Amino acid sequence: xxxxxxxxxxxxxxxxxxxxxxxxxxxxxxxxxxxxxxxxxxxxxxxxxxxxxxxxxxxxxxxxxxxxxxxxxxxxxxxxxxxxxxxxxxxxxxxxxxxxxxxxxxxxxxxxxxxxxxxxxxxxxxxxxxxxxxxxxxxxxxxxxxxxxxxxxxxxxxxxxxxxxxxxxxxxxxxxxxxxxxxxxxxxxxxxxxxxxxxxxxxxxxxxxxxxxxxxxxxxxxxxxxxxxxxxxxxxxxxxxxxxxxxxxxxxxxxxxxxxxxxxxxxxxxxxxxxxxxxxxxxxxxxxxxxxxxxxxxxxxxxxxxxxxxxxxxxxxx
Amino acid sequence: xxxxxxxxxxxxxxxxxxxxxxxxxxxxxxxxxxxxxxxxxxxxxxxxxxxxxxxxxxxxxxxxxxxxxxxxxxxxxxxxxxxxxxxxxxxxxxxxxxxxxxxxxxxxxxxxxxxxxxxxxxxxxxxxxxxxxxxxxxxxxxxxxxxxxxxxxxxxxxxxxxxxxxxxxxxxxxxxxxxxxxxxxxxxxxxxxxxxxxxxxxxxxxxxxxxxxxxxxxxxxxxxxxxxxxxxxxxxxxxxxxxxxxxxxxxxxxxxxxxxxxxx
Numbered sequence: 201x202x203x204x205x206x207x208x209x210x211x212x213x214x215x216x217x218x219x220x221x222x223x224x225x226x227x228x229x230x231x232x233x234x235x236x237x238x239x240x241x242x243x244x245x246x247x248x249x250x251x252x253x254x255x256x257x258x259x260x261x262x263x264x265x266x267x268x269x270x271x272x273x274x275x276x277x278x279x280x281x282x283x284x285x286x287x288x289x290x291x292x293x294x295x296x297x298x299x300x301x302x303x304x305x306x307x308x309x310x311x312x313x314x315x316x317x318x319x320x321x322x323x324x325x326x327x328x329x330x331x332x333x334x335x336x337x338x339x340x341x342x343x344x345x346x347x348x349x350x351x352x353x354x355x356x357x358x359x360x361x362x363x364x365x366x367x368x369x370x371x372x373x374x375x376x377x378x379x380x381x382x383x384x385x386x387x388x389x390x391x392x393x394x395x396x397x398x399x400x401x402x403x404x405x406x407x408x409x410x411x412x413x414x415x416x417x418x419x420x421x422x423x424x425x426x427x428x429x430x431x432x433x434x435x436x437x438x439x440x441x442x443x444x445x446x447x448x449x450x451x452x453x454x455x456x457x458x459x460x461x462x463x464x465x466x467x468x469x470x471x472x473x474x475x476x477x478x479x480x481x482x483x484x485x486x487x488x489x490x491x492x493x494x495x496x497x498x499x500x501x502x503x504x505x506x507x508x509x510x511x512x513x514x515x516x517x518x
Numbered sequence: 519x520x521x522x523x524x525x526x527x528x529x530x531x532x533x534x535x536x537x538x539x540x541x542x543x544x545x546x547x548x549x550x551x552x553x554x555x556x557x558x559x560x561x562x563x564x565x566x567x568x569x570x571x572x573x574x575x576x577x578x579x580x581x582x583x584x585x586x587x588x589x590x591x592x593x594x595x596x597x598x599x600x601x602x603x604x605x606x607x608x609x610x611x612x613x614x615x616x617x618x619x620x621x622x623x624x625x626x627x628x629x630x631x632x633x634x635x636x637x638x639x640x641x642x643x644x645x646x647x648x649x650x651x652x653x654x655x656x657x658x659x660x661x662x663x664x665x666x667x668x669x670x671x672x673x674x675x676x677x678x679x680x681x682x683x684x685x686x687x688x689x690x691x692x693x694x695x696x697x698x699x700x701x702x703x704x705x706x707x708x709x710x711x712x713x714x715x716x717x718x719x720x721x722x723x724x725x726x727x728x729x730x731x732x733x734x735x736x737x738x739x740x741x742x743x744x745x746x747x748x749x750x751x752x753x754x755x756x757x758x759x760x761x762x763x764x765x766x767x768x769x770x771x772x773x774x775x776x777x778x779x780x781x782x
Contacts, residue, residue: 211673246521252756264772268683269664269665269666269693269695270655270664270665271664274659281582293651294687295557295667295668295684295686295687296683298652298655299650299655299665300655301652301655302651302652302653302654302655302656302658303655303656303658303659303665304659304660305619305620305623305652305656305659306620306623306624306655306656306659306660307656309620310620311618311619311620311744311745312619312620312650312652312656313593313745314619314649314650314651314652315649315650321612324639324748328753329535329542330535331757332753333752333753334537334750334751334752334753335751335752335753336540336747336749336750337747337748337749337750338745338746338747338748339746339747339748340745341744341745342744343748343769348652376664378663378664378695378696379665379694379695379696379698379699380666380691380693380694380695381691381692381693382692382693382694383683383691383692384608384686384689384691385689385690385691385692386689387688387689387690398781399776399781405619421556423776423781423782425781426781432705435706436705436706438706442670442685442706443687443688443689448611448649449643449644449649456779457775457776457778457779457781458782468683474756477680477754478775478779479759480772481774482768482772484637486761486763491758491761492756493756493757493758494759494760494761495775496555496759496760496762496771496772496775497759497760497761497762498761498762498763498764498768498771498772499761499762499763499764500768501764504764505764505768505769505772508768508769508770509769509772509773511769512616512769512772512773513773513776513782516773516776516777516782517775517782
């Protein structure tokens with residue numbers, strides 16, 4: 201059996217990045233799954249990783265991994281790889297993981313496959329191009345083989361197992377402590393997280409002006425358990441913060457229902473939402489590509505329909 | 519401060535992409551400088567200008583564009599020069615066709631080192647055609663320097679340290695990084711300037727060094743493509759649903775749909 205490692209990110213409270221659990225679920229199907237988690241919260245996170253199938257978790261709560269960007273984690277992961285020789289090391293497409301994976305690729309001389317959406321076997325990963333219309337299977341190379349997966353590529357399922365937690369103690373040289381986090385800012389969001397909400401309401405340029413996003417907030421409040429997102433176009437235009445962005449760059453969502461309001465359906469956006477169970481689209485242009493994906497498509501004026509919809513939802517909820 | 523900005527020539531993202539066998543078709547296709555790289559060039563120019571007007575450090579130093587690509591990539595380099603960069607380096611070699619991110623990072627790092635001492639290397643977060651997003655990290659490791667990715671604001675720069683705001687999933691972190699370093703910048707970092715007519719004319723006279731692989735003391739083996747595409751297939755298509763023209767009843771129809779999906 202191949203030894204398959206998953207590099208997991210954690211919050212200081214020990215909350216594991218959900219994408220790491222998804223990948224771990226797949227990893228244990230392909231081989232013997234183990235995990236590496238570095239930084240404050242790691243030991244607590246290790247328990248959860250065990251529940252999702254990691255037989256062994258290499259963990260360190262050392263603050264050095266949280267205080268300094270990428271280099272200490274890369275150094276530690278590299279020395280763990282030299283010691284234990286995994287066949288594959290899998291990462292989630294998350295900010296820190298992507299940085300560590302990139303650096304590791306140079307250290308190991310292994311090609312890194314990015315944006316994968318499936319792991320076919322221990323030697324082959326799959327990605328999707330052209331807005332997901334074409335699937336590309338890639339033969340992995342290197343020792344170990346390195347792959348980064350898009351979030352929500354797999355469904356996380358607990359294995360009922362528990363992990364042996366091995367404490368990592370690797371000396372981090374001072375010259376790897378040059379990029380220091382000096383402040384952390386969290387943009388407070390109300391309501392459920394975009395990537396976890398059962399309903400996502402997303403706005404594009406078709407909303408015409410930033411003030412009209414207020415209608416999406418009102419609809420979200422009426423539905424309850426709904427989150428509001430946007431396209432790259434409206435984020436780049438400064439209408440909503442970057443944390444709203446759904447798409448290739450940004451967040452991937454797979455809600456029960458996705459409402460695309462005034463969104464034409466550019467490839468960059470579609471890859472981030474096409475996994476939704478049901479898609480509703482409202483757009484003035486009947487030729488908009490988004491209609492090809494829609495379970496219910498409305499050709500019409502979103503600004504006229506939204507106030508009516510808010511009332512209809514309220515009525516039905518009583 | 520000597521600043522290097524990585525720029526990439528890509529097939530025009532506004533035109534439909536085509537495959538050439540098992541890789542993206544790049545030759546004989548209308549190309550442009552990756553729109554994401556405009557932010558990198560602008561960031562480099564702004565840092566240079568800021569230092570030039572500040573006290574202490576003079577405006578000495580240059581903004582150099584470094585690119586790897588076919589001969590047509592000269593267009594991307596000229597575009598960056600017309601925005602105001604001082605000079606360019608273009609690495610072109612037939613062997614590099616179809617290079618993966620690892621080989622690309624190796625070549626860029628060799629080209630940057632050959633260009634001379636640098637304080638800062640700037641790249642886009644990810645290319646618009648390949649969007650792996652890993653190149654800045656791989657490049658930094660080859661150069662042996664720290665890197666900070668997804669920079670959305672450059673707070674301050676002095677000779678030895680750069681202070682930036684780095685985008686995170688739920689906000690941002692303020693990061694101080696000792697130079698030399700690599701950063702990748704998002705589209706929110708600045709408003710790229712337009713190239714003026716004067717800038718375009720001046721760009722034609724600015725020096726661009728053209729290098730082959732052997733100029734960098736690299737061999738074909740060093741950059742061999744290791745990643746092999748084994749199969750292409752069509753994804754299962756989503757079945758289209760009902761499309762209706764709004765006649766005043768659309769809102770009720772959507773509400774019914776939400777009810778049926780059990781989300782209200």
